[in-house]
Amino acid sequence: MQPFAFTRKIYLEDVLREDARQKLLKRFAVSPETEWIPTVQARGRITAEPVYANLSMPHYHASAMDGIVVKAEETYGAHEHRPLTLELEKSFAYVDTGDPVQEPYNAVIMIENVNAIDERHVEIIEPATPWQHIRPVGEDVVAGEMLLPQGHRLRPVDLGALLAGGVLSVPVVQKPVVSIIPTGDELVEPKLDVKSGEIIEFNGTVFAGYLEEWGAQPRYAGIVKDDPERLRLALLDAVAQSDIVIMNAGSSAGSEDYTVHLIGELGEVITHGVATRPGKPVILGIIQDTIVVGLPGYPVSAYLAMEWFVRPLICKYLGIPEPKRDTLEVTLGRRIVSKMGSEDFVRMNVGYVDGRFVANPLTRAAGVTMSLVRADGLLVVPHDCLGYEQGEQVKLELYKPVEEIRKGIVFSGSHDLAIDVLSSLIRKRDVSRHILSSHTGSMAGIMAIRKGEAHVVGIHLLHEETGEYNIPFIKQYLKGQDVVLIRFLQREQGWIVPKGNPERIQSVEDMLQKELIYVNRQRGAGTRMLFDYMLKEKAVDPQSIKGYNREMFSHLSVAAAVKSGTAHTGLGIFSAAKAMDLDFVPLTFESYDLLMSRAFYESEGGSLLIEIMKSQEFAMQVERLGGYKLDRTGEPIDIKE
Amino acid sequence: MQPFAFTRKIYLEDVLREDARQKLLKRFAVSPETEWIPTVQARGRITAEPVYANLSMPHYHASAMDGIVVKAEETYGAHEHRPLTLELEKSFAYVDTGDPVQEPYNAVIMIENVNAIDERHVEIIEPATPWQHIRPVGEDVVAGEMLLPQGHRLRPVDLGALLAGGVLSVPVVQKPVVSIIPTGDELVEPKLDVKSGEIIEFNGTVFAGYLEEWGAQPRYAGIVKDDPERLRLALLDAVAQSDIVIMNAGSSAGSEDYTVHLIGELGEVITHGVATRPGKPVILGIIQDTIVVGLPGYPVSAYLAMEWFVRPLICKYLGIPEPKRDTLEVTLGRRIVSKMGSEDFVRMNVGYVDGRFVANPLTRAAGVTMSLVRADGLLVVPHDCLGYEQGEQVKLELYKPVEEIRKGIVFSGSHDLAIDVLSSLIRKRDVSRHILSSHTGSMAGIMAIRKGEAHVVGIHLLHEETGEYNIPFIKQYLKGQDVVLIRFLQREQGWIVPKGNPERIQSVEDMLQKELIYVNRQRGAGTRMLFDYMLKEKAVDPQSIKGYNREMFSHLSVAAAVKSGTAHTGLGIFSAAKAMDLDFVPLTFESYDLLMSRAFYESEGGSLLIEIMKSQEFAMQVERLGGYKLDRTGEPIDIKE
Secondary structure (H helix, E strand, O other): OHHHHHHOOOOOOOOOOOHHHHHHHHHHOOOOOOEEEEEHHOOEEEOOOOOEOOEEEEOOOOOOOOEEEEEEHHOOOOOOOEEEEEOOOOOOEEOOOOOOOOOOOEEEEEEHHHHEEEEOOEEOOOOOOOOOEEEOOOOOOOOOOEOOOOOOOOOOHHHHHHHHHOOEEEEOOOEEEEEEEEEEEOOOOOOOOOOOOOOEEHHHHHHHHHHHHHOOEEEOOEEEEEOHHHHHHHHHHHHOOOOOOEOOOOOHHHHHHHHHHHHHHHHHEEOEEEEEEOOOEEEEEEEEEEEEEEEOEEEEEEHHHHHHHHHHHHHHHHHHHHHHHOOEEEEEOOOOOOOOOOOEEEEEEEEEEEEEEEEEOOOOOOOOHHHHHOEEEEEEEEEOOOOOOOOOOOEEEEEHHHHHHOEEEEEEEOOOOOHHHHHHHHHHHHHOEEEOOOOHHHHHHHHHHOOOOEEEEEEEEOOOOOOOOOOHHHHHHOOOEEEEEEEEEEEEEEEHHHHHHHOOOOOHHHHEEEEEEHEEOOOOOOHHHHHHHHHHOOOOOHHHEOOOOOOOOOOOHHOOOOOOOOOOOEEEEEEHHHHHHOOEEEEEEEEEEEEEEHHHOOOOOOHHHHHHHHOHHHHHHHHHHHHHHHHOOOOOOOOOO | OHHHHHHOOOOOEEOOOHHHHHHHHHHHHOOOOOOEEEHHHHHOEEOOOOOOOOOEEEEOOEEEEEEEEEEEHHOOOEEEEEEEEEEEEEOOEEEOOEEEEOOOEEEEEEEHHOEOOOOOEEOOOOOOOOOOOOEOOOOOOOOOEEEEEEEEOHHHHHHHHHHHHHEEEEEEOOOEEEEEEEEEEEEEEEOOOOOOOOOOOOOOOOOHHHHHHHHHHHHHHHOOOHHHHHHHHHHHHHHHHHOOEHHHHEOHHHHHHHHHHHHHHEEEEEOOOOOEEEEOOOOEEOOEEEEEEEOOHHHHHHHHHHHHHHHHHHHHHHOOOOOOEEEEEEEEEEEEOOOOOEEEEEOOOEEEEEEEEEEEOOOOOOOOOOHHHHOOEEEEEEOOOOOOOOOEEEEEEEOOHHHHOOOEEEEEEEOOHHHHHHHHHHHOOOOOOOEEEEOHHHHHHHHHHHHOOOOOEEOOOOOOOOOOOOOOHHHHHOOOOOOEEEEEEHHHHHEEEEOOOOOOOOOOOHHHHHHHHEEOOOOOOHHHHHEEEEEEEOOHHHOOOOOOOOOOEEEEEEHHHHOOOOOEEEEEEEEOOOOOOOEEEEEEEEEEEEEEEHHHHHHHHHHHHHHHHHHHHHHHHHHHHHEOOOOOOOEEEOOOO
């Protein structure tokens, strides 16, 4: 809220990401230190130099069999028809596999070929050849042989080989220290009673997590307020203690400004601004050989930029190649528009429907952490590309194993909290399955089935003329398609109102009389259509309803608007009102059904879904939500003429 | 060494692995406990139940832009031709992105569209619509919405979303406790002075590493000697404290026997013996609801069996699907023979040569840990399959990213310690490259080039008739193939003898006179051919040389044989003698050259290899090994007529 905002002028470049990366890597003067640590604690660390065996494997002549050791020369006379008797401790001894074979013995006879006569004597019927069934010293590895090269990430099995080779401590690359400085007046450490205008500092936890996964040692410096002097001290302190420093601007533009000036003053700004969306306002600099990376405040921008610029530094320091994600060829369910001149990074959901992978973009807002949480993959649109058309084939970087994507059940259409229950129970039954759910509204759900982009969709569409639910729409839009409509829930719709219903809302008329503010649902949503049906019935002009044009995408968002006081009421379901601790004025029960292709209905996933819907556990959990009636849930509805 | 070995009778079943697994899983009574831990420490843990947002995102109406907040109703008159003046704190306030928007304000105007007049006044030329540039409460996530399902492994970004959603502690599945009991009289904890017959206990470290990676809590119970009473106590103690117990038999068959009887006595043996090679002698049992898995003593068997039987238990407990490895289609470089009725698990090396992935088996001995360390992938031959022919296409489970395999340089033929130097320097120059080296001998190396199974091979083949090195063999075996022979090293061959050369060996004649024992190299090895050449020159019958038929596969193995006293001498190179602290009687310099296809020679990898060979650093490091002369190293040799 500072008038300072007026005077600031931030000039951002549009450097290509790869150019910025190369420039940065060139400036990173790597001087990794080696530390010797006990082998038993070295899992996940990177070898700093080649490691050689101290001990041969085996390190003594070892019996390869259970049996007896003999002197081969003494056995030459043994024959089937002329068994040879040997005396214990004089001409043979018992050995188990792995036991040492020592002078004067030089061969092993398998126990199966030995005939015990008494406690002290055995008979053999075949001569032994020298060194038979003996693993000589160094058969597998000879002392001095290289066990592992440098730059090798130590897996459990490597530790086994090192220990077997007598290597009890191992030279590994010290972890590079990366300081994290979150900046911004609005930031607070995680706490329960967050006030308006306060933002919980969570980027630091995310950064630290990635740094640990990449093999670095995070050092959390704590939140620094937007004060130039404090920022300078924190930065100088971090530079002195670290190989790399991450400064994370708050969402306030002011702090970003401090960062770039500070780096310029104390060292050198290498790049300020890369040609990416999101992630543009990245700052790459250097102070006394320490790289300083200024990451944007928006979470998604920050995490992406960290992967572009911080991870390569860590890999260079550790001497390992940068890991690459698996990729997957997908069909685009929607058009993706991109700006010329900047690389676009679009978080995508991917479903496997009708034998192909269909991908749809999640929100592109850089502030929405959940878009990264929910993403199955990332679409990178090059800087010289204007985007892709719907139906085009593109390659995604995968965030999840393709096996997991392949087994996901793609749910679309209208959202309901009972879908979360379904999702949770499915996972409980079969851990390899999950429901991939997006809230698009009932009509969009029908279209998704038509285009083969979803396995199952939730719909609750009231037909204006017939007053019938769902079936008329299926007949109209899915003519000739083999689909199954499954009875799901009778769901109560009503007015979501503040606790105690202070405006005493019972009808549309109440709203009009008191000029109350309504919060609406998006076009194509069943609840929107219910409201429109009510208005038409009462001959009310939609535009006379205050707030009619403000659209929310879910019941919970409507409830949230009422809760926050930006609307007096909205239509929605009981469970949403309950979740936000609001009151609910019941209006009508509607049929919320599940529509699916016959192929999915008859698949393993479909059967599982139906089975769970019909289960006692599902009924109980839905009952607990309130506002539902279950009636023949899971049974197909006849949609024939 | 107990006569006890005689009376034992172990009847092993041949249960199919999948059947054994299903039976075991069915018996594992899962009762995972939930624990609440701070979100900031929850990375890598598995959610025990769905997690819901406590706080909406945003949790207050937040400005989406840098600019000013206004009351929309007051701005309706603003127009390009009739700018509207607003007064600070009366009708507007400054906001940065993320700042809260509070009553009475209800719209944000971007700073770019605001004209500052003085410290207290601004002008606007466009009206604002209510709620423009405001992110209302819950736009991204509404309090009460599900953030994550149960059975979700928490990634750094998930922690961010949880914290942003006001979830400061999170319910995760407690890690299942898995006790590890290594058993065997021969086992010792890792130490430097290992005696003959002692084996360093390293399986426990490997098990613990895998358990941690899979999400369990290992509990190392310490080595237990092969004593029934001690084993019983250790097992009962472990059962009381763990969800799963691993007993690891020493390589001695006796201890395995104790384990199965003990489990049967204290509980129930579910399966004893699975139809796999290696891994057959697995024991699966249950004592008081705790699963007890008896793993074989041989490392490779133990690690494979652990993945088959222990990992599924852990995944079931945690409620997550079992991870699967990527697979790769490869061409077999050699025939793979398998036994009917048992699944074979063959560790394989994979190289990318001439546009195809060629795979060759490593040793199949279950005791050789290095075979797992060196493996790029695993070939599973089903129990009803007799194996595969050379050249057949098969699918491997990958142990390494395919990208790493694709960039590997496949080295074969004769081995030399200078190859390790080359390997280490290549990795230093380009961390994404490595040399995949197998020791097959010079002749096998030539054949590998002929069949397109190696990029580069080391050869030092003395031609009996011409006394010329390498070129005659290339002309004979690679007629018409476009290959390049690169000058590498002049290498000194000689007698490797014990310190002080007690037998004063200088020649073949010395050996014959004193009836000394020689240790030979395998057929096709250059050193073997050198020895044969010498014998022929002196008209000595090879069979008059004691030990002529004992074949070693490397210089170091020859040196090891001399070191251990099982041979008086062997032919080999100086660096091998030096590595084992032995003496060396020089005999002759030989040409050890590198042979490669022209395609590889002209590739990026080939250029890098040549560049490094010619470097000062390579010369210095080879000099340090001793026994080499470098002369125009890295230059092509003319092999035309």
